[in-house]
Amino acid sequence: MDYQVHYINPDIKLSNYTGKLFKTEAAFNDHLLVWLISGETKIIQADESFVFGAGSTFLIPRNQLATIINVPKDGLPHKAVAMHLSTKRLREFYDRENAKLKTATPKIFSFHNHPLLESCFASLVPYFEMQENFPENIASLKINEAISILRTIDKNIDSVLANFEEPDKIDLITFMEKNFMFNMPLEKFGYLTGRSLTTFKRDFHKIFNSTPQRWLTRKRLELAHYQLTEKNKKPVEIYYETGFENLSHFSFAFKKQFGYSPTQLQRIKTNS
Structure with a gap:
């Protein structure tokens, strides 16, 4: 198969694509944090586009309309670890925090080659070799670690991650x-x-x-x-x-x- 996905948890997956091009239209229900191990990802939105190469880490906020195109590059497959930051998990996280929220427009966040995020994601890779189920308590620890790192890197990230409102009726x-x-x-x-x-x-x-x-x-x-x-x-x-x-x-x-x-x-x- 050209496209394989391996889940160690419903919210953490490793994808491996070896075909020519894999396209999807997205408006995810969860925020999606992605570490691109190899290959290239192009994200096309209505008013701007992004191209991410190997080593990139990026966050796609929920409910953001985008065309996502994944392609292998330099003789390597498109390989990525993706972490879903669900509203349920984020509510649990922020219930323990005293975050001061500012109004902000959701956008694609790029954290290029950031060592803390890379270390967090790299530590997950060995677990994909496990045959038994990945313990939920460890999955929660890794997701909370990723959220904490994001908050350390970007002081404005709370305005996106801790915003649990549903879309209002708009023009x-x-x-x-x-x-x-x-x-x-x-x-x-x-x-x-x-x-x-x-x-x-x-x-x-x-x-x-x-x-x-x-x-x-x-x-x-x-x-x-x-x-x-x-x-x-x-x-x-x-x-x-x-x-x-x-x-x-x-x-x-x-x-x-x-x-x-x-x-x-x-x-x-x-x-x-």
């Missing part, structure tokens, strides 16, 4: 115009905008006079057309950045929308 136009390229279930779009699925669909139709599915497809194809014509990108470079599952589905939808395929558009542009 639908602004959110969807910013995040339409992320291939999320409609339930997730509803949750992130503070709505049930039924309310999301009702509000969406009232505002856009269209179903979410039709509107999302049209917006993604318009973005893809712009990337092909104005940015000179290739279809294989953009289909996963514009919310499509695979190249064939993208090409089919593109031709249905515009009357010509992405490759035909490229030829027209080259010969003009």
